[in-house]
Every structure is written in C-alpha cells, then in structure tokens.
Amino acid sequence: MGLTRREMLMAGGVGSAALSSAFLASGLAGAHDETAEFVARHTGGKATESDRVHLIMPAVFPTGYTVPMDLKVDSPMTEDDHVKRIRVFAPQNPLIDVASFNFVPQRSIARVSTRIRLAKPQYVVAVAEMSDGALLMTKTWVDVATNGCI
C-alpha cells in the first residue's frame, strides 16, 4: 500500500511550513546580513550593531526631500575614548552616501541634527568610527511618501 492521503497531507504541511519559515527568516535576518555586508563594503571594516549609536528619524514622513535626522553617540569624547566620525548611508538612494560628521575630542559632542533626502522607504544606516578603531552601527526604518532625490 502506498502513502495514505493523511501522510501526503502531513508531508505537504511540514514542507510548506519549512518553506515559509525560511522566507520569513531571510526577510528579517536577511536585512541584518545585508546591512552588515553593505557596511563592510563601504567602510572597509566590520561594524557591530550598538545601542550607543542613536539614529532618530521619523518612522513615517510625508516627503523624501527633507527628512529630519538626529544622530548621537554615547561617548565621553576624551582623547582616549571618542567618536572620530559618523558616516550616514541611505542604501536605497541612487547615491548612497549621505554625510560624514567629523568630531574633535574635548571640543565637540557626538551629536548632530540635519535633514536628508530619501528616494524611497528604506533603512538609513549610521556607522560611528571610534578612536580605538571600532565601528559601531545602527539603522532605522524610514517610510517616505515621495522620492526626494530627483
């Protein structure tokens, strides 16, 4: 006797569950892997996600022409322990570099605000280069309603 209908259905059920969980996993985890890869390509180093880097942007914004961006890194800004610069990227823009903010220990604080253009909804990525060479990164999702790049 061959497989029963019950066995066939169960095999199908397990198979599709495995397939859909694979899709889900790649959808979420894939975003992290892609970002890490992207940062490695553009900074030449390996960045670690850090909650010391605060990239504050609106989750939803009506225009892509002038999206507010607040950026801050928790750091004492001493000679021995400071942020050298923070680079911001918009990977889904036609030109992905946004800006690079350069700081001086004991003179400036690692905190800036500006307004940027986004072409479409995407993760904006910030990578802080520390005085000891470490790269700390964070990203935030911004859903813009219009293309601010053209």
Place this chain on the structure above:
Amino acid sequence: MTTPTPRVLVPSGATKGEVFQVRTIISHQMETGLRHDVQGRVIPRKIINRFVCRYGGVEVFSVDLHEAVSANPFIEFYLLAMESGRLEFIWEEDGGSTYRLEHQLAVA
C-alpha cells in the same frame, strides 16, 4: 540662483566647560546631478560639499556633505565652551566657492 546666504544661531556667551548648541543653515538649492532640464540634459551637480567650524583657529567640527543632504542644508551641532574667542563657520561649494560667517563667543 541667488547667492547662498548662510545664517548661524549661536549664543553670544557661555560658561567654561559648558556644552552649547550651534544651528547653521545656508540657502542653497543643492543640485544633486540627478535632475534633467526641459531639453532633457542633466543639470550638473552643485552642492555645498563641506562645512567646517573653527573655534579660536582650531577646527572643532566638520561635515562632508553629499547629494543626499537636503537643499538649504541645516546642520545643528554642539561644542564645548573653552575660552572666549572667534567662531568661524565655512561652507565650501562644488567649484571652489566658499561662504563664511564669524561670531565672537564670550566665555566666562
């Protein structure tokens, strides 16, 4: 395009060791190099590509700006008040033009 006009908002005085806020803006269309004119030709890129702040002659903060910074670039940053002195703000544009503002800071 009218001449880019920079404006700065910075306190006239601060206490030594205190962090003070500086807000800057410069009127500038920031042509990204991605737009086309009515004939279909690409309008060349022309942006403010660098901003530098000097305090008592020492560079204390700077930004390298790219096309994705919005038009009329607004930059807000924070400095430590060290000594009374001159704050210089310099914007550099594609093509070499620079725009500057100065401000005297009294530190008690």
